[in-house]
Amino acid sequence: MDHLVTVLAFALLCLLYAALRARNRAVLADLPGPRPESFLMGNLAELHKEEAGKADFRYQAEFGGVARIKAPFGVDMLWICDPKALQYIYQTSGYNFPKQPERRVLSGLMGDHGLTWAEGETHKRQRKVMLPAFGSPEAKALLPVFDHYAEQVTLKWREIIEGSPDQTAVLNVIKLIAPATLDAIGEAAFDYKLGCMENSENELAQAYSSLVAGIFSSPSKSKLFWISVAHYIPMRVAEWLYANLPGKGLDKARQNKRAAHTVARQLLDSKSEALLQSKGSRDVMSIIVRANTSENEKTKLADDEMIAQMRTIMLAGQETGSNTLSFALYELARNPHYQERLRVEIRTMEQAIRERNGITFTASDFDGMPFLQAFVREVLRYHPAVPHNYRQAAKDDVIPLSKPIRTLSGKIVDEIPIPKGTRVTLSLAAYNREKDIWGEDAHVFNPERFLNFSGKRGPTVGVFANILTFSGGIHACIGWRLAILELQSFLVQLVSNFEFGLTEELKRLRRENALVMVPTLEGEPEKGVQLPLKISFAAQC
Known part of the structure; x- marks a missing residue:
């Protein structure tokens, strides 16, 4: 009897695949796209196992802004980097292109049912409560926190270099930066000192160490297959399967959840008590707790949702911050003339601060440093922390295109009708290299583009400098202002004090696709994230 039930369930699943495939094929079959590796794997392996962006850039060069790609069992999906199509999905359509359910499950694994998991009315309600904590004044008020931890990294690196024979050391910068960015987000977001820099044995520090890379980098084909077909399993x-199945990566995620929940519950209790005593702080969570109390019972966040937001903020703030800063230092090492130009600008601003009897940089000082602004923008464009977003059509729809494409039957079309349920991979990596937006040298790291360009190319897509690294529309990264301030603060401190050079190992650098983009070294996946740079003291003027 059990065997019969299994056979019938499998047959039903096959019929479902066949029906979906036939329906999608009727609409999407005429679109060009890359040849799938196999019927079982489709294009998943090349898109997710290669270095982040490599397959995207091939698709972009061969097919333009849109291509038909294959999921397992020959199911058609869309790959998109066309600016007008992205604007339609992110900005115009709102919740008509929700996140794919299998991707929401992964978000839940890393951040519970928080903002990156939520959709529709739940997402709207959560974002409304959280928005007051992420405005420009609120972000600027937290700059001293970032400055403090940038100084702590500087002191630690100075100590290491001073103890080196030739006053030069090779440091795996991402491993040394990650505890500082976690400490910074802990204090900025929660007014809580995690102590990760002082104590690497700290449970929370260990729980976040190489978290995303440890779970998602170098995924096997079987893992990619099951993530994709989980689309057809109820969420x-x-x-439940992710919460209970054995596996090294899943164990790491569960360890992170336990550690993060322990701290998050303590923080929620202390913030709520402080609010009752009118002692609320200016950290992110205090503002969210205060905003939540003003909501009515139907719209306010429950305790488990508040805890989920804490976990989401810690993950997003730590992973993307440390990775982006590491790639920024890599580009300075790779381009010494940019490093020197940035250092000259920093020295000039340091002199201006002394002349006004100031002590440290302000957000306005950062705004007054044009090359710093250009460099930060170019790092975010060239090294997007998240290479892809994943959506699906909630209803039959028609997506407009910036440039017409030629279909396999020879038709020239400037819009694409797609059926309800079609899965869509939005390529942030490829959009950030779109030549119509960024110029013919879009595949070259060149901060000058943000100094020389006046005006606007293409539709508005991204929330910052029209870069899509922070996503766009209703699902744009809520903490993008904090992320930029943190990056600027750490860059100014580190470039002011140190000179960065390349190492031989960096010839094997991989931009690993692990949901977020992380630096690893070819042939050493077991060592996790790596970005070794040669560091010495910068000349002081």
């Missing part, structure tokens, strides 16, 4: 079932 509650998929979440």
